[in-house]
Amino acid sequence: MDIKAGLLNNNKRAAARLITMLENGIEEALDIIKECYHLTGHARIVGITGPPGAGKSTVTDKLAKALRKEGLTVGIIAVDPTSPFTGGAILGDRVRMSDLSTDPGVFIRSMGTRGALGGLSKAAHGAVKVLDIFGMDYIFIETVGVGQSEVDIVKLADTVIMVMVPGLGDDIQAIKAGIMEIGDVFAVNKSDRDGAERTAAEIEAMLDFNKQEDYRPSVVNLIARDNVGVDKLLEAIENHRAYLDASGRYRSRKRDSLRTEVIEIFKENVIRSVARLEEDTNVLEELTESVLERRIDPYTAAARLMDSFTENGV
């Protein structure tokens, strides 16, 4: 299969295979992305996060359907945790999106966190690029809003929707440290339940503390299951995007996220180069031995490692 040609000719199989290759760190996949990178930048990227079971997949399903009605295409990346013990995962988000499977204008990909350092973030970056090149107008990334790796992914997004549910109470307190700040739009889902208004009020109260000078996140009550409030949520996403564009924040947000990405790739390349250098020279092992014997210190060792890098032209 010619993956690049397929990717550019609306072949989902090719796109799917390329995502797998990126996920598994296969070099040829990077070459294809390099050749097609100029085609990225079209998609609007929306992160959907929040506690387990809050309704993130249901919200994503309904938003995607609303956008499809407007003739827009939608990519969805749904992330679920990998078991740290077996490396396996049950990726169950598609259960709420069954009708979208056969829609030619939708592409859904499930992903396990796979534990490894930054591994998920790398895979999600890759999948976003593939779906962007594939021509999707919107890309949603669903992740459970706990932990740093999720926060990292969400930084990929232009707009982040925090999905909450009534009666979280103390949970909101727990979530707010660090994570509350990343929400650009708050959806109080399951507003058919008691306490929805109070939860919305609590979020509003918290937003009073986190005031940004020129943008205040909207809080939208939602019953995603029954498709109630989805138009309001879509409007809130549009409003955030309009704010980003008008204020110049869109570019600065993209710049920040790209800078981080370049640094991440750079670090990874350095680490890979060390591994390759080590195959021929053992320099790292020797330096480590010297530190172990207290002949040199770790800072000096790192500096010498850097030197042998430059000498070897890596």
Add this chain to the structure above:
Amino acid sequence: MERPIRVVVAKPGLDGHDRGAKVVARALRDAGMEVIYTGLRQTPEQIVETAIQEDADCVAMSILSGAHNHLFPKVVQLLKEKEAEDILVVGGGVIPEDDIPGLLEAGISAIFTPGTPTTVTIDFIRENIRKK
């Protein structure tokens, strides 16, 4: 890095029980596989589209309703039409002995009847997926 095997676990047909499918899903996860779980009442078209978008190595289906003679071969046929016949297809559920040869003939690689230990299913998938 060893990449995890990806399996779509699907429940085609109209019967409303997915306990068996969930048991298989958990067993595959515990064996280190990534299971894309799709839920109840999937059409063959949905299953095939899911397998393609997820770049699955295997589709594992379970049917209790008796519609296996229609639905299993339909999935194989649609995969062929999408040039995705390299994806392994296995089936399980309540399937009469007499139907099994026909299903194998139609391109389902294995049928696991109730009582088959999950280790048999796991080993079969490991040994028979196409190496990418």
